[in-house]
Amino acid sequence: MIRCRYQHDSPMPDQNTAAISSVSARLAARVEAGSLITDPAQQSVAGALDRLLSNILTSGDRSILSRLTGRKKLQRGLYIHGGVGRGKTMLMDMFHDCLSSSKLQGGQFRLHFHDFMVLAQDTIHAARTAGSDDPVEAAAATLAARGRVMCFDEMEVRDIADAMILARLFTGLFDKGVVVVATSNRHADELYKNGLHRDRFLPFIALLKQRCEMLTIADGRDWRAQMLAGMASWHVPDDRQAAAALDDAFARLAGDSVVGSESIRVAGREISFDRVAGDVARISFANLCETPLGARDYLAIAGRFAGLLIDHVPVLTSANEPAARRFMWMVDALYDRQRFLVASAATDIANLYQGHNYSFEFERTGSRLGEMTHRGAHAEST
Incomplete structure (x- = not known):
């Protein structure tokens, strides 16, 4: 199952956030609380999201012309692009949460773009199996019925099968009045480059450029890197104190994002994460490396998340060489995509691998782990 954030997925707002009905106000609250610093580029994007929010919520008041013609004016969405760690996902999640609390007629949902394309391909396949004359158009109608506003995180296109259907699929969505808000590390002109x-x-x-306003979140401070800079990343030993440290790290990195479960589907196999918030996930070593996953699975995980928090990394010995090999694949995938890693472990990185088969290869893994966790000190419980 692919986890969607529908309106009913959002938690009931607490007393601290119930009255915060705009993205700008939510952003200001985070700054006031000390979890963020003032960032003019983020404030500018928040303002654009608030204008879109207002337009969506007031679009039920149809003009005289639209009532006479029976057609509504189509609302343009937003395509927000910029560097890693600039807060794109955080701002979109704030926007989605504002919509959730507004009880928008027609609803909304939020998906990572990769997961949306898996859902779209499955829906097209179902329509084709049912004998539809135009499976893509039928899929667009089915998907449009799921939400009036669709929020996509990390729009990136690498699969030719996805690339070939996107124009027709999104034409169908836009024609049915769907408003799209998307984030990406690339300008739209750079998608599927080469x-x-x-x-x-x-x-x-x-x-996409016609139906969405192109919005750049200008270069500036990487808020996640700044947060990680003061955060220990490798917690030894793996005890109650380490678990509490990962609880705190997850809460800080999650921010205002909705926390829920999610599954990633790769080649017909599902990888389940019990705790996901935006582009951050927490998972145990056993679920990540002691299950039959391959290098392709870890590439998909690195493509979905900006970083992982991993509980209970054991000493890797000859008794668990398959898990050690998967751990190496996982580290390579995260490192190559410049993802972060926070973990609780039985020992420090230098003594982590004590097996025989991968002693040479693990030297690189250890070096990469050191780079990935250098942002904070390696915490040791006393």
């Missing part, structure tokens, strides 16, 4: 048959993908870029 991809096979990219000329067939260009109509989607043109459509």
Whole structure:
């Protein structure tokens, strides 16, 4: 199952957030609480999201012309792009939470873009199996019925099968009045760059630029890197104090994001995460490395999340060499995508691998772990 954040998924607002009905106000509250610093670029994007929020919530008041013609004016969405760690996901989650608390007619949902494309391909397949004359159009109608506003995190296109259907799929969504808010590390013009048959993908870029305002979140401080800089990343030993440290780290990195479970589907196999908030996930070593996953699975995980918090990393010995090998794949995938890692472990990185088969290979893994966790001190319980 792919986890969607529908309106009913959002928790009831507590007394500290119930009255916060705009993205700008939520951002200001985080700054006032000391969990963020003032960032003009983030404030600018928050303002744009608030204007869109207002337009969506007031669009039920149809003009005289729209009532006579029976057509509503189509609302443009937002495509927010910028560097890693600039707060794009955080701001979109604030926007989604504001919509959730507003009880928007027609609803909304939020998905990582990769997960949305898995859902879209499955929906197209179901329509084709049912004998639809136009499976893509039928899928667009089915998906549009799920939410009037769709929020996509980390829009990135690498799969040619996805690239070839996006223009038709999104034409169907936009024609049915769906408003799209998306984040990406790339400008729309850079999507699927150098991809096979990219000329067939260009109509989607043109459509996206027509139906969404292109919004750059300017370079500035990497708020996540700044947060991680003061946070210990490798907690030894693996005890109650280490667990509490990971609880605190997850809460700080999650911020205002809704916490829930999520599954990633790779080649028909599902990888389940019990705790996900935005682009941050927490999972045990056993669930991550003691299950039959391959390098491709870890690449998918690194593509979905900005970083992982891993509980209970054991000493890796000859008794658990398969898990050690998977751990190495996982570290490589996270490192190559410049993801972060916070973990509780039985020992320090230098003594983590005590097996025989991968002694040479693990030297690189240890070096990469050291780089990934250098942001904070390696905490040791006393």
